[in-house]
Amino acid sequence: MSESILESAHESAKENLEIARENQKLSYDLHRKNIQFAVGEKVLMANTAGSALDKWATPKLSAKFIGPYCIARKVGSLDYELISEDDGAVLSPIHVERLKPYHEQSSLI
Structure with a gap:
C-alpha cells in the first residue's frame, strides 16, 4: 500500500515539473x-560585471555596451566570433543575446 502512495506522489511530482x-x-x-547578424556587420557587446577594462571602474558608472566590434564568423546557431575594431583582437564566441546592432553616429556639422 505504501508503494502505491509513493508511486502516485512520484507521478504527481513528474507531472507538476513538466507543467512548470x-x-x-x-x-x-x-x-x-x-x-541574426551577417559577417562583417558592426555590433556592440554588453559590458557585464567584472569585464570592465579599468580595475577602478564601478559597474554603475561603466558603459552598458562596449565596441564597436565586427562579426568575424558565426559559431553554432546562437554564438558569434567578434573582431575588435581597435586592435584586431579576436574575441571568443559571444552569445547573440549579449550583442546589439551598432548604428553609426551622424555628425551634426
Missing part, C-alpha cells in the same frame, strides 16, 4: 528576439 517547465518556456519565449 512548459510555463517557464512560454514565459521565456515571449521576450526572446530572433536576431
Whole structure:
C-alpha cells in the first residue's frame, strides 16, 4: 500500500515539473528576439560585471555596451566570433543575446 502512495506522489511530482517547465518556456519565449547578424556587420557587446577594462571602474558608472566590434564568423546557431575594431583582437564566441546592432553616429556639422 505504501508503494502505491509513493508511486502516485512520484507521478504527481513528474507531472507538476513538466507543467512548470512548459510555463517557464512560454514565459521565456515571449521576450526572446530572433536576431541574426551577417559577417562583417558592426555590433556592440554588453559590458557585464567584472569585464570592465579599468580595475577602478564601478559597474554603475561603466558603459552598458562596449565596441564597436565586427562579426568575424558565426559559431553554432546562437554564438558569434567578434573582431575588435581597435586592435584586431579576436574575441571568443559571444552569445547573440549579449550583442546589439551598432548604428553609426551622424555628425551634426
